[in-house]
Every structure is written in C-alpha cells, then in structure tokens.
Amino acid sequence: MADSHAKMTQATPREIIVSVLAGLFAPLLAIFLIVQLVLGIQDNHKPDATDEAAQQATVDRIKPFATLVALDANAPKVEKSGQEVYDAVCTSCHAAGALGAPKFDNKGDWAARIGKGYDTLVKHAIEGFNQMPARGGDGDLSDVEVARAVAYMANSAGASFKAPEPSAAVAAAGTAAGGATGNPAKGKAVYEAHCAACHAAGVAGAPKFGDKAAWEKRISQGYATLLEHATKGIGAMPAKGGADISDAELADAVAYLYDSNGGKL
Ligand code: HEC
Numbered sequence: 162m163a164d165s166h167a168k169m170t171q172a173t174p175r176e177i178i179v180s181v182l183a184g185l186f187a188p189l190l191a192i193f194l195i196v197q198l199v200l201g202i203q204d205n206h207k208p209d210a211t212d213e214a215a216q217q218a219t220v221d222r223i224k225p226f227a228t229l230v231a232l233d234a235n236a237p238k239v240e241k242s243g244q245e246v247y248d249a250v251c252t253s254c255h256a257a258g259a260l261g262a263p264k265f266d267n268k269g270d271w272a273a274r275i276g277k278g279y280d281t282l283v284k285h286a287i288e289g290f291n292q293m294p295a296r297g298g299d300g301d302l303s304d305v306e307v308a309r310a311v312a313y314m315a316n317s318a319g320a321s322f323k324a325p326e327p328s329a330a331v332a333a334a335g336t337a338a339g340g341a342t343g344n345p346a347k348g349k350a351v352y353e354a355h356c357a358a359c360h361a362a363g364v365a366g367a368p369k370f371g372d373k374a375a376w377e378k379r380i381s382q383g384y385a386t387l388l389e390h391a392t393k394g395i396g397a398m399p400a401k402g403g404a405d406i407s408d409a410e411l412a413d414a415v416a417y418l419y420d421s422n423g424g425k426l
C-alpha cells in the first residue's frame with residue numbers, strides 16, 4: 162500500500178507533463194470541435210446569403226432597364242435633337258474624320274456634299290453611303306433623328322438646312338424613307354401583316370379597307386397627315402398600328418391604304 166502510494170505520488174515529471182497536457186488537450190479539443198461545428202453551420206448558410214445578395218444585386222441592376230423598357234413601351238418615343246444624336250453617335254467618326262468622314266465644322270469637307278442638297282444627304286445618312294454606315298450604325302435612331310443630326314452637322318459647316326420639326330418630321334421621314342412617299346406596292350405585305358387586323362373589318366371604328374365613304378374625308382387630309390396620324394396614333398388607332406415596324410414600312414402601308422381607297426399618290 163505504502164509502496165504503491167509512494168509510486169503514485171512519485172510520478173515522474175514526464176508523467177506530470179503528459180497528464181497536464183492531456184487535461185488541457187481534452188477541453189481544447191472540445192472547444193475546437195465546437196468551433197468547427199459552428200463554422201460548418203455558418204458555411205452551410207453562406208451560399209444562401211450570397212444567393213440572396215446576388216439576386217438582390219441582379220434585381221437592382223436590371224431595375225433601371227426594366228423601368229426603361231416599360232416606359233418605352235408606354236410612352237411615345239421622344240425624338241432626340243440633332244446635337245444629341247451627333248454627340249451620341251456621329252461624333253465618333255465625324256469629329257476627327259475617321260474613315261474619310263467629312264469633319265464637323267469643316268467647310269472644305271462639307272461644301273461639295275452640301276451642294277447635293279439636304280434630302281440626298283439625309284437619304285445617304287439613313288441608308289448608308291460607302292463607308293458611312295446606315296444611321297451611323299445606330300439602328301435605333303429614327304429617320305427624323307438622323308435628319309436632324311445631318312442638319313446639325315451640315316449647318317456647322319456652312320449649310321442652313323432646316324431640321325424637321327416633330328410634326329413636319331413625319332412627312333420628311335416619308336420622303337427620306339422611300340422617295341416622295343411610301344411605296345404602295347411594298348405596303349401591301351405590311352398592311353396584311355400588321356394593319357388588316359383592324360382595317361379589314363373595321364374593328365374599333367377603323368376605316369374599312371375598300372370602303373370609299375369611310376376613307377373619303379380621311380384621304381382629303383392628304384397623305385402626309387395620314388402618315389403622321391398613323392405614326393403617332395389617332396383615337397383608337399395605336400401608334401404604328403401597335404406594330405413593331407420601321408418608319409419606312411409604315412409609310413409604305415399608309416401609301417397602300419391611301420392608294421387603294423381613293424387617294425392618288
Ligand atoms: C463609322 C463611322 C461613321 C459614323 C459613326 C457616322 N458616319 Fe457619316 N460618314 C462616314 C464616312 C466615312 C462618310 C463619307 C462617305 C463617302 O463620302 O464615301 C460619311 C458621310 C456622311 C454624310 C455625307 C453623305 C454624302 O452624301 O456626302 C452625312 C450626311 C453623314 N455622314 C451623316 C452622318 C450622321 C447623321 C451620323 C450619325 C447619326 C453619321 N454620319 C455617323 C462615317 C461615319
């Protein structure tokens with residue numbers, strides 16, 4: 162007994178160190194495991210948190226665009242001024258004369274071109290001309306916006322072209338888009354695809370195709386006015402008949418309606 166007691170109390174320093182370390186190690190291990198567990202739980206939650214954050218970020222990012230689209234769909238497009246169009250689109254080539262573009266404010270570059278006349282220049286700017294891309298490469302520009310940019314540029318270099326005003330603009334757009342007016346032959350297909358829905362049977366009070374009486378007074382307003390009304394919408398007639406068509410296509414369709422219902426283009 163005494164022997165063994167002596168043995169117990171006479172632990173070597175090594176034994177003491179081992180037991181002390183073991184005594185410390187056990188709780189440390191427990192703490193370590195608990196920490197691991199907590200971290201593990203946090204880790205599991207992390208992807209959720211970032212997903213939510215990412216979703217929120219995406220929503221925030223597309224919000225202005227979505228709002229813009231909604232605005233665009235409901236509000237009539239606000240035509241940009243010549244200077245706005247020039248600054249946004251044309252300046253990239255016409256400021257420094259890239260690809261041989263006539264330079265802004267350079268009379269020498271523009272004199273001969275101005276001599277061609279405003280209508281020709283507008284037509285070239287809309288349709289493209291050699292290295293000059295159609296609409297300066299921005300297909301979203303309306304004919305009127307391009308026409309205004311042409312006037313703005315040419316006038317900077319000595320011309321005194323009158324840029325189309327919003328209402329007169331539509332007639333000018335017709336001019337630029339397909340000669341004096343839209344092309345009735347080309348307009349038939351556009352009519353059948355986009356306008357017949359209402360105009361064939363007279364839906365919503367639309368003047369019926371072939372009904373001379375329904376068209377007589379309208380035709381007497383003249384083609385340009387009809388085109389303007391069809392462009393902007395009138396009464397129950399939505400702008401462009403609600404169709405996603407170009408100004409030129411609309412001009413053709415109106416020309417077809419005009420020509421087929423007693424008008425003479
Ligand atoms: C990618 C370069 C580029 C952009 C962008 C550009 N142009 Fe041009 N433009 C040219 C070049 C090159 C010419 C000269 C073409 C030629 O005469 O062969 C030119 C010529 C013209 C002419 C003269 C046409 C003629 O008959 O002499 C007009 C008008 C014109 N551009 C208008 C515009 C308008 C308006 C815009 C913006 C909506 C625009 N351009 C954007 C390159 C460009």
Ligand code: HEC
Nearest residue numbers: 355356359365366367379387390391396397398402414415
């Ligand atoms: C959703 C039905 C609907 C569609 C589609 C439609 N229209 Fe109309 N349109 C009308 C109605 C209704 C009127 C009569 C509006 C009024 O005078 O109040 C009208 C009138 C017109 C007029 C006469 C405007 C005036 O000043 O008297 C023209 C021109 C015209 N539409 C052209 C078109 C063309 C071109 C298309 C196809 C691109 C088209 N419409 C598609 C409903 C429609």
